[in-house]
Amino acid sequence: MADQDRKTQIDRRTFLVRGGQATAAVALVSSLPAFVRAEGASTSTLPYPFTLGIASGEPLSTAVVIWTRLAPAPQEPRGGMPERPELVYWQVARDEHFRVIERWGVSYAKPERGHTVHVDVRGLEPARTYFYRFWAAGHMSPVGRTRTAPGWGALPSEVRFAFASCQHFEQGFYTAYKHMAEEDLHFVAFLGDYIYEGVPTSGRPRRHDDGEPDTLEAYRRRYATYKSDPHLQAAHARFAWIVTPDDHEVDNDYSDEIPQDPQLQPRDAFLARRAAAYQAYWEHMPLRAFSEPSGPDIQLYRRLGYGQLLDLHVLDTRQYRSVTKPCGAAQAPICEALLDPTRTILGDAQERWLLDGLGRSRARWNVLAQQVPFAFTDMGQGEQVEVRQDKWDAYPVARQRIVDFIAERKPQNPIVLTGDLHNAWVTLLKRDHRDPDSQTLGAEFIGTSITSGGDGTEQTATAPTVIAKNPQVLFNSNLRGYVSCSVSPRSWTSHYRVVPYVTTEGAPLETRASFVVEDGDPEAYKA
Ligand code: FE
Ligand code: CA
Numbered sequence: 001m002a003d004q005d006r007k008t009q010i011d012r013r014t015f016l017v018r019g020g021q022a023t024a025a026v027a028l029v030s031s032l033p034a035f036v037r038a039e040g041a042s043t044s045t046l047p048y049p050f051t052l053g054i055a056s057g058e059p060l061s062t063a064v065v066i067w068t069r070l071a072p073a074p075q076e077p078r079g080g081m082p083e084r085p086e087l088v089y090w091q092v093a094r095d096e097h098f099r100v101i102e103r104w105g106v107s108y109a110k111p112e113r114g115h116t117v118h119v120d121v122r123g124l125e126p127a128r129t130y131f132y133r134f135w136a137a138g139h140m141s142p143v144g145r146t147r148t149a150p151g152w153g154a155l156p157s158e159v160r161f162a163f164a165s166c167q168h169f170e171q172g173f174y175t176a177y178k179h180m181a182e183e184d185l186h187f188v189a190f191l192g193d194y195i196y197e198g199v200p201t202s203g204r205p206r207r208h209d210d211g212e213p214d215t216l217e218a219y220r221r222r223y224a225t226y227k228s229d230p231h232l233q234a235a236h237a238r239f240a241w242i243v244t245p246d247d248h249e250v251d252n253d254y255s256d257e258i259p260q261d262p263q264l265q266p267r268d269a270f271l272a273r274r275a276a277a278y279q280a281y282w283e284h285m286p287l288r289a290f291s292e293p294s295g296p297d298i299q300l301y302r303r304l305g306y307g308q309l310l311d312l313h314v315l316d317t318r319q320y321r322s323v324t325k326p327c328g329a330a331q332a333p334i335c336e337a338l339l340d341p342t343r344t345i346l347g348d349a350q351e352r353w354l355l356d357g358l359g360r361s362r363a364r365w366n367v368l369a370q371q372v373p374f375a376f377t378d379m380g381q382g383e384q385v386e387v388r389q390d391k392w393d394a395y396p397v398a399r400q401r402i403v404d405f406i407a408e409r410k411p412q413n414p415i416v417l418t419g420d421l422h423n424a425w426v427t428l429l430k431r432d433h434r435d436p437d438s439q440t441l442g443a444e445f446i447g448t449s450i451t452s453g454g455d456g457t458e459q460t461a462t463a464p465t466v467i468a469k470n471p472q473v474l475f476n477s478n479l480r481g482y483v484s485c486s487v488s489p490r491s492w493t494s495h496y497r498v499v500p501y502v503t504t505e506g507a508p509l510e511t512r513a514s515f516v517v518e519d520g521d522p523e524a525y526k527a
Contacts, residue, residue, distance in 0.1 A: 045138035047072035047080070052224060053233030054134065056146035057286030058304065059187060059240040061126040064146050066090060067286040068134050070115040074224035075209055077217065081115045088117045089135040092124070096131045096143055109136065114220050114283040126151035127307075144237045147186050150307035155364070155489055159306050162239075162497075163189040163369070164450055164482040165246070165419025168196045169226050170204040172451030172502025176481050177231035179497065179509040181238045183484060188239045189312070191419030192246025192371045193452065194281075195222050204454075205503045214273040219280030227284065236286075243285050244300055244314050246371040246420055250277040253390060255321045271296040301350045303357055310487055311363035313354055315370035317392075320347025324390040331379055331388050338387075338394060345395040354402065358411040364489050364519060366411045373425070374399065374416045375444045376433030378469050381462060391420075406441050407431050413519060414442035415492060417483075423460050424448040424483070424496050426475040426515050426524055436471045443517050443524040445494045447483045455501045456480050474524060477512045492517040493527065 049070035058065045070088070073080025085108040092103040103123060109115040117134065124130060127150040134141040150156045162180050180188070200208040213219045226232065247253055251273065252260045259270040278293040285291075291299050300316040322343040327335035346354065358366060368374070373391040380386035387393035406414050406429075416429065425446040432438040448456070456479035463476035479498035486493045495514045499507035514527040 046070075046082075046086075046136075048139050049081070049086075049137055050134070050139065050141040052079075052227040052284075053236055054132070054141050054144045055236035055241060055286040056132065056144055056239075057241040057243065058288050059147060059149045059242075060304070061149045061151045061307075062124050063120055063122040064124065064130070064148055064240055065286045065288055066092070066117075066119045066121055066132045066134075066144065066146070068109075068117050068141055069227075069284065070109045070117075070136055071224060074228060075221060078111060079115060079220070079224060081109070081111065083111050085110045086115060086136055090117070090119050090121075090132065091135075092121050092130050092132045094128070094130060096145070098131065098133070098143075102130065114216075114280070116283040118286065118289065120288060124148050127154065127156065142233075142237060146240045149305065150309070152305065152307065154307035154309075156307050156309050157488060159309055159487045160185050160485065161187045161189060161487075162482050162484045163191055163417050163419075163445075163447055165191040165371075165447055166193040166422055166449030166452035167226065167232070168193070168449070168452040169229070170196075170198075170201055170206050170208055171454045172205060172480065173505045174229050174231040174450055175499050175502060175505060175507045176450045176497070176509075177229075177235040179499070180482055180484075181231070181234040185239050185484070186306075188235060188241045189314075189369050189417065190241055190243040191369060191417065191447065192244060193248040193419065193449075194243065194245065194285075195219075195226050196248045196452070197222065197251060197277075198248075213280075214276065216276040216279055219277050220283070223280055223284040241286060242304060242312065242314060242369065243287070244316060244369065244371065245281055245318070247318055249281050250274055250318070253324060254318065255324050255390075256319060258323055301346075301353065305363065308363060309489060310365050310367060311357070311361045312367045312369050313357055315346065315354070315368060316350065317345050317371045320350060321345045322395070324394060326394065327389055330390065331386050333380075333384055333386055334396075338389070339397060341397045343395050344398050345392060346398065351398065351401070355405050358405065358414075359409050361411050363412065365413045365415055365487055365492060368414070368416045370416065370418060372420045373418050373427070373444070373446055375427040375429045375472060376470075377425075377427060377466065377473060379462065379466060380469070381465050403429065403431060403441065407439065413492070413517065413522070415517065416442065416444035418444060418446040421446055422449040422453040423456070423463075423476060423478040424481075424498075424512075425473060426494070426513075427470075428472040428474065428522070428524065430472055433472070440472075440522045442522045443515070445483055445485075445515070448477060448479065448481050448496075448498070450482065451480055451502045453478075453480070455503050456498070474526070475513055475515065479512060481509075481512075490519050 071079030278298040326337035481498035
């Protein structure tokens with residue numbers, strides 16, 4: 001062994017074993033192998049670049065994605081990074097002190113990906129907690145914790161996770177995440193509205209960075225604003241996340257190629273904007289490489305399993321949907337256009353994929369992790385039936401195909417998890433929503449928001465009428481928060497965790513209600 005090779009090996013071992021020491025890490029940089037130098041990556045020292053935290057996601061039984069972005073000055077162009085790739089080292093260990101390094105490697109933070117890093121760490125053991133960290137430009141990142149899923153054949157006695165949505169930065173503080181990070185969870189599911197694209201508005205507790213984004217650089221800046229929050233960073237650092245976007249990651253209420261204001265934004269301009277928004281979303285989320293967008297297209301619907309206990313069918317209800325509000329208003333009586341059988345919310349390919357997956361699933365619980373309310377709900381405040389024209393209620397024929405499939409093929413214990421509404425509901429999914437005596441097929445748990453809507457109230461103003469008119473609707477809360485779920489082979493429990501206020505910091509956490517579903521019995525009961 002040549003002396004230089006020996007030195008390289010020793011230096012590398014020094015970093016791997018005692019990576020917390022910058023001197024050892026710098027020694028490794030000075031002896032980088034030739035293939036790393038050939039890429040033209042810089043190893044210069046920059047100001048502290050991990051200002052937006054770290055994250056992990058997409059847990060499989062032997063792999064997990066770890067993420068970071070280098071952004072020494074998050075609101076500056078390119079986050080304050082030079083226009084060149086930067087080397088990033090990463091390590092995965094079994095202990096938070098990194099005494100035993102399980103996996104390590106080198107990646108690049110490239111300018112064309114906003115200097116983000118997505119490492120798909122493979123060869124891990126099932127159902128195990130791991131710790132990870134990054135090193136770049138002379139700095140060590142905070143330590144993140146993550147967890148792999150159980151192996152395919154395992155039936156874990158319990159899986160705990162939280163789901164959340166709708167974290168408008170201006171409308172409040174992320175106190176809910178501070179509390180969530182103190183729970184002992186296996187993962188977090190985020191169901192949309194990670195950012196809001198709105199302009200800065202005065203009189204709110206916090207403020208957006210700039211005008212409405214429609215370029216990649218502007219969306220990146222918006223993510224930088226959101227991801228600067230310490231409680232959000234803590235929830236990412238503590239758990240693996242499984243994410244799917246809703247509308248505000250692109251444009252309020254868009255559907256497929258149609259923006260909120262089609263008269264102001266022609267199709268081509270909106271598709272360019274959608275491409276920028278999807279690119280920024282992928283860059284900032286701990287997603288796998290298959291979700292990296294190609295122009296205005298992004299692959300988000302996917303399936304993640306927790307052994308034989310849980311199949312998560314993660315849906316994308318925005319990218320392929322037919323136009324919203326076919327009857328005119330946002331809430332309206334059911335009109336002829338609504339019943340058009342060609343209307344779709346998933347698109348043909350995703351709908352086939354979902355039914356195929358539900359048909360083949362062997363999991364005890366089949367979870368649709370998705371954006372907008374699924375079960376029928378009559379929102380009319382008078383005698384007349386009225387439905388919301390941008391939820392599944394606006395795609396009744398497409399929904400009935402899924403409902404009929406569930407009734408006939410009987411995938412075990414269907415559960416729908418939903419974001420979007422900014423207040424919490426529990427609703428039962430009926431075989432025929434016009435007949436309250438028809439078979440119950442499963443429960444839908446609609447979460448509230450982390451902050452969107454600002455400080456809440458006990459119930460929405462319309463909730464008493466909605467509950468009176470809809471026997472399938474069991475519960476409403478209009479307080480901010482998240483839902484913490486505990487799932488065993490025998491039962492599912494959803495705890496509605498709420499904070500009494502978000503416009504000032506420091507709110508305590510309360511459990512407003514808990515609902516239980518037993519294996520084999522689709523009804524939900526208040527615990
Ligand atoms: Fe929202
Ligand atoms: Ca939304």
